[in-house]
Amino acid sequence: MKHKSKSRPTRLQQDLLPQILELVRGDGLGPGARLTEVEVAERLQVSRTPVRAALQHLARRGLVEARPRRGFVLRKSAASLTLDDAPAASDETNELCVEIARDRLAGRLPLEVSESDLMRRYQVTRPFLLKVLNQLAGVALIERKPGRGWLFSQAMGDSKARAESYAFCRLLEPAAILTPGFHLDPAWIAEMRERHRAVLAAPWRKASSVGFFEMNAAFHLGIAAGADNRYLLLALEQQTRLRRLVNYDWTFGHERVVTSCNEHLAMLDWIERGELEVAAALMRSHIDAASRLPHPQRDREDAS
CATH class of the missing domain: 1.10.10.10 (Winged helix-like DNA-binding domain superfamily/Winged helix DNA-binding domain)
Known part of the structure; x- marks a missing residue:
């Protein structure tokens, strides 16, 4: 079993770090000012244990100093306190x-x-x-x-619902591209390209799955919106809501993210060239490939 490094705060401590610094700034405290676990815990309405750990982390960062029988004292003025390496x-x-x-x-x-x-x-x-x-x-x-x-909310947690979801998308999304009068705003295309390139350039972390899904959903819903058919768009919006919970728990790794982004960018290229048949075929292939990805079995009764 892996043990967390003592130098890395837990999520609760990470949450407390900026709150402690805001207290210090709000009170206008200067070097030598005393911070006690009891007072900080009372003001933040949490127990003393995580406050003690957060203050110890600030001490390791050199922002405060632990003093025997005095608690902690500030080493810097309130205005100069920062947590540049704290997680976003x-x-x-x-x-x-x-x-x-x-x-x-x-x-x-x-x-x-x-x-x-x-x-x-x-x-x-x-x-x-x-x-x-x-x-x-x-x-x-x-x-x-x-x-x-x-x-x-209810989610598509079982394999049958997942298969139905992809079949639904395969019917509607390529058809949206081939709808007479299909059009995408050039500004939207430029924004999508920028968002996809940002995802490709950023390091992949567990938290990245949320932003990736939302960008992916924005892409597919934007394509659907290009057909200018409110019923088609509403149907895909509902399907996206059902898929969101499952896809926040991303299990396919960064390689699939790269593939998906590149396929999206290729579709945009063909749409801009006016080659909508090619773009629709790419969308169909894109959905088929996603439907074949191995997926953890989630056929379980809904907990209630």
Whole structure:
């Protein structure tokens, strides 16, 4: 079993680090000012243990100094405090999105969940959890129940639903490209190229699956929108919502990401040339290849 390095904070500590620095900045504290675990824990409404670990991490960074029987004292002025090597907030948020999607699909999370249970399970603060839940709610993966708790949306978790999904896309998406009057805004094409190249250039991490799926969904929905048929677009939007939870838990590796991005870019090239038959054939081939990818068996009863 791998053990986390003592120099690397946990997600909860990472969440606390900028909050502690904001407290320091907000109070306008200077070098020599004292920070105690009790006061910081009370103000952030968390227990003392993760606060102690976060302060120890700041001490290793040279931002504070541990003093026997005095707690911690600042070594720098509030204005000069930075955490340049702290993980990006979006990465942290997306990593938890991936974990929640994986646990939901594996049946480790029930259909209905409470914030307190999720905070205990993932060892995160309530503000950070709410940021994640609101992000998931924004893409219709979960919704707040009247009163208390959250409710997951239904997802295509079994192999039959997955096969039906690809068959559905194979029928509609190539046909969208061949619809009379099909047109894509050049500005949208340029934006898609830029987003795909950014994905190809960036290192692949667990959290990358969220951004990749959303970019992939934007590409396919944008192609559908080019047909200027509201019913076709609404149908594909619904199908995308059903696929989102499964695809946040990406299992196909970076090589498939590169292949998918290059196939998308090739389709855009042919569309710009006016070769819509070729673009439609590439879309059909693209969907067929995705449907043949090995996929973990997820035929399990819905937890409730």
